[in-house]
Amino acid sequence: MSQSRALTTPLISSQGVSKYFHGAHNKTIVACEDITFDVAPHEFVCIVGPSGCGKSTFLRIVAALMKPDMGHLEIDPSQRLSMIFQNAAVFPWLTVHDNIAFGLTMQGASPATIKKAVATQIKNMGLEHTEGQHPKELSGGMKQRVGIARALAVNPDILLLDEPFSALDAFTAERLRQDVLASWESEKRTMLMVTHLVEEAVEMADRVIVLTKHPGRIKAIVPIDLPRPRNTRSAAFYKLVDHIRELVIPEHEAHT
Amino acid sequence: MRYSTQLHTPRANHRRHALQYHVFSTVISLFLFAFTAIALLLIANVARLSATTLFGGFLISLTRVSVAYVISCVLAIAIALLITSNRSVEAFLLPIFDVLQSFPSFALFPFLVEALRDQPEVVIVGVLVVTMIWPILFTIIGGIKNRREDLEEAASIFGATGVKRLSAFTMPSLLPSIVTGSIVGWGEGWEFIIGAELLVNARFGIGSYLGVLGNSHQNSLLALGILILMFLLFVLNKAIWLPLLRQSTKYQSES
Numbered sequence: 001m002s003q004s005r006a007l008t009t010p011l012i013s014s015q016g017v018s019k020y021f022h023g024a025h026n027k028t029i030v031a032c033e034d035i036t037f038d039v040a041p042h043e044f045v046c047i048v049g050p051s052g053c054g055k056s057t058f059l060r061i062v063a064a065l066m067k068p069d070m071g072h073l074e075i076d077p078s079q080r081l082s083m084i085f086q087n088a089a090v091f092p093w094l095t096v097h098d099n100i101a102f103g104l105t106m107q108g109a110s111p112a113t114i115k116k117a118v119a120t121q122i123k124n125m126g127l128e129h130t131e132g133q134h135p136k137e138l139s140g141g142m143k144q145r146v147g148i149a150r151a152l153a154v155n156p157d158i159l160l161l162d163e164p165f166s167a168l169d170a171f172t173a174e175r176l177r178q179d180v181l182a183s184w185e186s187e188k189r190t191m192l193m194v195t196h197l198v199e200e201a202v203e204m205a206d207r208v209i210v211l212t213k214h215p216g217r218i219k220a221i222v223p224i225d226l227p228r229p230r231n232t233r234s235a236a237f238y239k240l241v242d243h244i245r246e247l248v249i250p251e252h253e254a255h256t
Numbered sequence: 257m258r259y260s261t262q263l264h265t266p267r268a269n270h271r272r273h274a275l276q277y278h279v280f281s282t283v284i285s286l287f288l289f290a291f292t293a294i295a296l297l298l299i300a301n302v303a304r305l306s307a308t309t310l311f312g313g314f315l316i317s318l319t320r321v322s323v324a325y326v327i328s329c330v331l332a333i334a335i336a337l338l339i340t341s342n343r344s345v346e347a348f349l350l351p352i353f354d355v356l357q358s359f360p361s362f363a364l365f366p367f368l369v370e371a372l373r374d375q376p377e378v379v380i381v382g383v384l385v386v387t388m389i390w391p392i393l394f395t396i397i398g399g400i401k402n403r404r405e406d407l408e409e410a411a412s413i414f415g416a417t418g419v420k421r422l423s424a425f426t427m428p429s430l431l432p433s434i435v436t437g438s439i440v441g442w443g444e445g446w447e448f449i450i451g452a453e454l455l456v457n458a459r460f461g462i463g464s465y466l467g468v469l470g471n472s473h474q475n476s477l478l479a480l481g482i483l484i485l486m487f488l489l490f491v492l493n494k495a496i497w498l499p500l501l502r503q504s505t506k507y508q509s510e511s
Contacts (some may be wrong), residue, residue, distance in 0.1 A: 076433050083413045093428040093507040105414035105423065123396035134506055154414070 010038030010083045011079055011158060011190050012062060016071030019057050022253035030215035031057040034071070037209060037221060044184055044191040046205035047196055050249060053196040054216030061164050062192060075158070079190075081155035084180075086115075086163040088147035097122075097131040099146050103154035106176045121149035125179065148176065155183055159184075160195035165200065177204060185228075202237060203230050210247045220247050283497040292491055295484050302477065312486040314488065317453065318460040320377070321445045324384030328441060329434065331385070332392035337426070350397075354447055357390040361448060376456040381451050388445045392437035399433025401509045404509050428507055439497050446489055 019031040032054030039045050049056045060066045061073055063083055075081065082103065090099045098105075100121050104114045107151050122128060125145040144164065149161060161180070165173035181204060184191050195201055201208045201224075208222045222244055226236055293311075295439050361383050367381045411425040451464030462485055469478040 014356070061408070065412060081413070083410070085406045085410060087406060089404070089410040091407060091410070091425070091428070092509045093431070102424070103414035106420055111384055134507070150410075152416070255469075 003093070008040050009076075011076050012039040012042050012192060013074040014038070014062070014071070015073070017058065017061060017068045018070035019061060019066065020069050030054075032211070032216035033212040035211075037070075037218065039100040039190060039192055041190055042188045044193070044206045045203055045209060046193045046207070047209045047211060048195055048196060048201045048202035049211030049216060049219075050213045051246060052216075053213045055073050055211055058216070059160055059192065059194045063160050066227055079157040080154060081158045081160065081164055082154050083160040083162065084144075084148050084164040085150045086232065087167055088135070088140075088143040090143055090146045092135050094139070095132050095134055096127055098148050099135070100127075100149045102150055107154065117153045117155070118149075121153045122185075124152075125149045141168050141176070144168060144172070144176060145179075148180065151206065154167060158190045158192070158210065160190065161195075163195050164193070166195065166197065173200075174186060180197075180204075181229075198248065199232065200239050201246065202226070202240050203232050208244055210244060222247075237242050273493030285491070288487075288491045288494065292484065292488055295487070300508055301483070313460050313465050314462050317449055317458045320380055320461070321449055322385060323441070324381045324388055325438070325442055327381070327383050328388040328445075329438060332389050332396055332437070333421055333430070333434070336393055336396040336400060336430075338347075339397060353393065357394070360449065361387040362455075365452075369456065376458055379450065379456050379460050380452045380458065380461075384448055387448045388441040391440035391444065392434065395433045395440070396430055399430050403429055406507060429509070431507045432504040435497070435500050438491075439501065442497065444491075446485075 014035050014037055017035040018033045020151050021029045021031055023029045035058055037045075047057050047058065055121045058065065062075070062162065063081065064075075067245045091102065094102065097118055101114045104117055109117075118131075122131060125148060127142070127145055127149060130138065130142065135146065138146070144167070148164070164180070165176055168176065180191075183189065191199070191204075193204065205224050208224060209218060210220045210222065211217065215235075221241070224240060226234075226240070231237060335349075335353070339353070340348050364383060364386060365379070368382055372378050372382075389423055407429065410427075411421060416425045450463035450466060451460070452458075453461040454467045458464050462481075466478060466481050466485070
């Protein structure tokens with residue numbers, strides 16, 4: 001993280017956030033514990049960790065879909081927040097156009113504003129000629145494009161991404177990664193992404209937060225100082241990938 | 257040139273086929289209605305019943321079932337949303353409704369007839385509601401339980417709250433369950449209205465006419481009447497429920 005970012009007031013501040021669930025026989029399951037870090041304006045932060053480390057749970061706490069059991073999470077209330085989901089989560093009963101317009105419609109935006117925003121997103125995401133189609137008529141990649149377009153249409157200040165490319169084929173995933181990065185760079189949004197793909201995290205993030213498994217605690221925070229656009233075939237890139245993977249993999253091995 | 261090119265796009269073809277299907281479906285439905293009307297006229301003539309009275313009887317029964325259906329559907333949606341709103345409420349209410357749904361509706365008849373002596377219409381609709389509500393209620397509860405969690409989260413993230421959530425998310429997401437439960441509930445309603453109309457000695461209604469035919473031992477006419485009733489229900493199913501069911505598949509989420 002650069003010096004200027006460190007001095008700026010964080011947009012997201014997580015202080016000792018913990019979340020517990022009740023399992024069978026009243027057994028307490030720790031989803032994530034004592035998560036403490038800040039996200040500065042315009043920063044791209046990735047949370048990586050093995051399956052079950054509570055990274056998606058933490059993202060849902062940030063999105064105010066869940067409340068933490070301990071600690072507190074602060075988000076600048078003036079910031080608009082949006083989210084991209086792993087399986088697109090587009091509404092099957094709405095057309096592509098209406099899915100993209102959903103957030104703006106809920107905000108009570110004017111028809112002219114909605115029309116303009118949807119047209120922009122349709123063009124940017126390459127969804128021309130699909131406006132009248134329903135999600136069932138689209139491929140997985142196209143559905144995810146609709147999900148991304150819906151998230152960007154509300155012009156968010158903070159964008160949360162929950163493993164947005166993991167259900168896609170490699171080519172589509174790479175294209176969409178570039179689209180999201182382009183949107184981050186051009187609009188200077190703040191991004192918090194959860195992924196289990198280390199390469200993806202190193203390609204996109206300013207900082208990578210590595211979580212342990214059961215319970216999900218912060219194991220390391222790795223700054224990614226590679227210049228952008230990142231060369232994903234460079235030695236420096238692989239060095240960072242290997243370093244982060246070593247932090248993550250022992251957790252995998254220890255529990256499999 | 258451009259226009260003709262657009263006509264041959266897959267989407268244009270799809271729309272044309274959909275339109276052709278709707279036209280075909282409407283023609284078939286109209287034909288079935290016409291056929292049913294002629295059959296009703298014939299049976300009325302042979303049975304020496306007034307055709308208008310017979311049509312009126314069917315319409316009265318249809319109205320009773322429809323009113324009971326609307327009440328059942330609204331109640332079922334409200335109760336399902338209430339039950340699933342909170343785990344404690346669910347743990348308390350669900351077993352109660354589970355027991356209640358197995359209670360035979362006709363067992364309520366003596367109480368309802370006694371309590372509402374001068375209001376046979378209320379008795380009939382009341383018994384129908386008690387019958388029709390259960391399949392709708394439990395199918396909707398199943399629909400809520402199986403609803404994709406990420407869709408709910410997306411609705412929340414994008415600001416669907418309060419009344420807006422009800423119209424923009426809750427109702428569309430539950431439509432497949434509502435339609436499926438309604439088809440079962442509607443069928444049960446017709447099953448029960450015959451008995452209900454007979455038991456309260458209703459002056460009008462398809463059940464009353466079948467009763468008249470049965471009491472006067474006109475068995476072949478009774479059999480024909482039952483066939484016509486089945487045919488009418490088939491027509492209603494074809495004209496209303498099947499198109500709704502087809503439409504509701506659009507609303508179904510892929511897991």
